Amino acid sequence: MSSFKRDKKEEEEGGASPYKNLDKTIVLQEARYFNETPVNPRKCIHILCNILYLLNQGEKFTTAEATDVFFATTKLFQSKNVMLRRMVYLCIKELSSMAQDVIIVTSSLTKDMTGKEDLYSAAAIRALCSITDSTMLQAIERYMKQAIVDKNPAVSSAALVSALHLSSSAPDLVRRWANEAQEAVNSDNAMVSYHALGIVASSKKNDKLSTVKLVSRLCRSPMKSPYALCLLIRLSAQIIEMDESEASQPCIEFIEYCLRHKSEMVIYEAAHAIVNLKINRDLAPALSVLQLFCGSSKACLRLAGARTLACLTARRPAAVAICTVDLENLISDPNRSVATLAVTTLLATGAESSVDRLMKQISSFVSEISDEFKIIVVKAIRRLCTKFPRKHQSIVAFLAGMLRDEGGFEYKTAIADAIISIVEENPDAKETGLAHLCEFIEDCEHATLAVRILHLLGREGPKSRQPSRYIRFVYNRVILESGPVRAAAVSAVAQFGAQVPELLPNIKVLLSRCELDDEDEVRDRAIYYNAILDSGDQQLINDYIINVANPGLIELEKALRDHIATKPDQLFDIKTVPIVCTCHQLHKKDVVAVEAKKPMQKSMDKIYDETLSHIPGIERLGEIFKRARPVDLTEAETEYRVRLYKHIFDRHIVLQFECINTLNDQLLEQVHVRLETPPEFNILSIIPCQKLLYDKPGSVFVIVEFPCAYLDSLGTFGATLEFTVRDCDPNTGNPDPGEGYADTYPLEEFEINCSDQIKTRAATDDWEDTWEYASKSPEASETFSLPHININDAAKEVCSHLGLPKAAISGDSLVEIKGCGIFRGGAPVVIKAKLVTISTAITMKLAIRSPREDIAQLLLSAIG
The missing domain is CATH 2.60.40.1480 (Coatomer, gamma subunit, appendage domain)
Structure with a gap:
């Protein structure tokens, strides 16, 4: 057994993975060492580890490469080193599906399988069953039956697991081993008993009566193995679902009896089975178990209890309400998966009176989890507002706070969706929700989100108590943003002109400015809406600005294809296309899929x-x-x-x-x-x-x-x-x-300084259009001589003074800085600088455009 020991030096060594930069070609060349005699077992083990690592990382071996390595590996059967032999079996298993003529090693594996060395027998069985096809299995059937009832648990378990894998390719053959597997069910070894029950249940899965008899017999005399008991509980639950008559009563009693088992996994499996039964049963015993799990010191048990309660909430929220105190204690759990499940469950089961307290409890929790978990929480909060519409004030404020935090596109989209749905469904929440969304688009980095919010502002803003307060936010987008966002802003502005007569003169002035835009879509929309508003025809305004029919894109494509195929010479009537439904329906059930992750620090x-x-x-x-x-x-x-x-x-x-x-x-x-x-x-x-x-x-x-x-x-x-x-x-x-x-x-x-007072971001792909469009605003520019030797260092320091990220820098010999932002108070700013090295000096021309000329001058003074 000395070969299993590691040197003290190896244990103390740390650092990077030794397999980090493996090259397949080099590893294959090293595998030629197997052909030498004698071989160094330690070196061979290292080479085999490299091969297995490459295979498990998805490295593709050609058939010729796999075959060469396979047969070189088989020559190591001559070694008596135990660790090396076991590595050989692993490598044979992995390469057998890629190499040719692998059957040639069957005799060696059969010899090891029937030999006296148990360490070799178990591994040889697994390797042999993985390379032997169904036509040759009968040759080893007798050996497999003997191995199933072998006194060594490792050998017996290896044979049973191999039989389970073979049941998909040779079910009739494996079914003949059921008697031996039935004998192994009574084994004192937990894993052998579990694997044997799996074989027996698999052989009877198409025979309902035999399955019922098997489960009934085992329920009367439960097994010692907790793994086997968990499988038996699942089989019992399947029988109860198939037959809800009194004949299934013994199975129900068995599952309830398992709630008092000494093994935690058996107790959980029984509780999980009871709460998921479709028949009406008293859930109190199972819920008591789950409550105890929620208070356990083990993270895995807390996760199991919280997840099961979360799943039960979708079907029977009233039953979970008694666990509120236990779930509230889990909000501060160091395991963020457990805390997320607790929060989403509480949001689904809480009463209206507890909403404010719950929002306060989870406010600090949200900053500590990843975006994946935050999206789950946002969906739960969205459902909560639908359930308690009078609590919209605190819920929308909480969502707006999350919207201002850092996060990815999917996370921001989920929050925006939630606020939009609340605004559309709850008239009382309109003013609050629109105010928070207006603030968000001032610094929104995602064009698709900005377009959606502008569309909502155009639809809901004119109906608010003070429509004029939203014009500034919408028109800022026309000045600063990309083409698609500017186009959406023009449509939103037209909505205000169409629905608020007192704002119409000012709206026409704004649309006239937009007619000079460089983007075709923006310019055409402005001309289109101005013409309709100038007509004064209320019906025309209503049909083409206020209540525009939006056909579904999928239905429109299908209708166009059908029209071209059947009536290409006739005019297409868009009114025949079904109108898309704009109502936002909430998901009735969100499956909360979480993983255990490392706790994050509070933001x-x-x-x-x-x-x-x-x-x-x-x-x-x-x-x-x-x-x-x-x-x-x-x-x-x-x-x-x-x-x-x-x-x-x-x-x-x-x-x-x-x-x-x-x-x-x-x-x-x-x-x-x-x-x-x-x-x-x-x-x-x-x-x-x-x-x-x-x-x-x-x-x-x-x-x-x-x-x-x-x-x-x-x-x-x-x-x-x-x-x-x-x-x-x-x-x-x-x-x-x-x-x-x-x-x-x-x-x-x-x-x-200036960087303290401005929120900025780097330029996007369509930044040039934004810069040109901002030409209508005042511009401040100046040329500077910078006291730097390196042009890149100079550019970084300029960005530091202006509060721009380093991503705003581009170019090598001619370095450019492009960015935009919002100064405190809401004034937009667009910044452009060019740096070039002339002789030994660095010269920079800096230009800043903003509706507030004094702010542009202030930013220039930050450099001077």
Whole structure:
């Protein structure tokens, strides 16, 4: 057995996988070593591992390559090394489906199968059954029957598993081994008993009466193997589903009896079977078991309990309601799969009175899971709003918060779908939902989502109480976005002109500007809608702008094909095509498929949102616009560490100074920050940290109002930490008697710059169209000489000053920077820069277009 031991050196070695950069050609050349005599078993094992790795990674071997390797491998049968022999069997199994003339090794495998060495017998059986076709199985039938009843569990289990695989290709032959398998059912070994029951049940699967007799007999004298019992429970549940008469009563009693088994897997299998039975049964015993599982210390049991309850919710939500407390405890479960299942189940079973509390509970949870799980939660929230329409305010606000977080296209689409469906189904939620969607499209990176939301704004916005408030959001898309989005925006603008007479003159002016667009689709739509609105014909406006019939695309294609095939000379009548249904139907049942994944840390945005919510009057500042990168105001090794977080609002900035006291013999009280601000900035309030304990962070907040003029919104701030020091016991942290003494600590200066006040993104494929379309807006441009040696470093620093991502940089010798964004307050900005090296200097021409010329000038000053 010494060959199974690993050297201590091997155990200590770590790092990358040794199979990372394997090359098939090199491995095949190494396999020629098998033809040498004698061979080094250790080297051969390494080569076989490489071959198996390539095969399992999907590497394709040609027939000739597989055959050569196969026969080279068979020469290793001469080795007496146990580990090498077992690797040989594995390799033979994998190569047998690709190589030719593999039957030639049958005699060697049969010899090992019937030999006295049990370590070889089990592996030889598996390999032999994988390479032997149905015509030659009869030659080894006698050996297989002997192996099934062998006293060695490994040999018996190998024979039974091989028989299960063969039952699909040679069922009649395997059926003749049922007597031996029946004898093995009573084995004391758990796996042998389980595999044997599988063979017996498979041989009787087409005979209902025999299956009932088998299950009835085994139910009266249950087996010891928990695996076999799980299979028996499934067979019993199948019989109950097929026959709901009193004849199935023993099977029901057997399943209920298994709820009290000592094995957890048997208990779960029984509970799962009971809650999934179609017949009406008392679920209380099974639900009690699932409740215990939800409170288990084992993650797999919590996942099993939560998943079964989630599946039961779709059929009997009232029954799951008694498990609410257990499921709420799982929301904070470190296993995110378990937490997701608990949340979706609670959303489906909760009462209307618990919606607000549930939203608050899961707000921190959502930031810690992947997009896949977030989509599941969004669908559950969507169903919840349909169930409790009066709770639309809190639900839509929660979805809007999720919409502002980071996420992929599918995740954002799921949230937008949910809000759109809520707006369409609940008239009371229209204003709230549209406001959140308008805010989202200001920074939406996905054209298809922007088009959908614009379509909704065009349909629902004119019917709102203040239709004019949505015009700005729609027309911003005409200025900044790509062609398809601009076209959708033009259609939405026309809807407002058609349905709100007092807005018609202004809408005509906007459509006239759109008639000069470079995109054909945008230009044609603007001309088309202007002509209809100028006609003043209300019926024409209603048919071609307000209530346009939308035929289904699939039906339209089919109708066109039929027309061309049958009546190509006649005019096609589009009115014959069925109109597409625009109602959004919710899925009645969403299968929650989750996997166990590594717990994720709570997002910093959520943490600081919760912190800011405790500041008095913070709600008057409105929605947060951006959170800038944190800045360290002290060195890492100092006695007091301070980090600055800048929370940007439209007209204000909240400066959060997060402080850590690294001295265990001091307690700091009444911690303030004294700011030295530029004259244009106005400090509104300072919220001190009352007590700063050793090694526990605390925050001081300063609310500052931006200057009225955008050009004055850049500046350098000085800061000093002020506090009262009280000496304390280093071990207990208890302060000494007395009031302490005042002290200060200087902090490094920090800046409020342009990158803090703008949300940007890199250019897309149709950026040039956006730039040209923004030519109607004021432009500010200037040429700069940059003090850099490397042009790429210069471009990165320019992007840093303007708040642009590095993806906005393109080109090599002539470097271009292209991007766009939204400045705080909502003004759109389009940025273009060209950098070139002339002699030894780097020259840059920067141009910025925006409806607000002062913002364009401000961005230029960030470089100068």
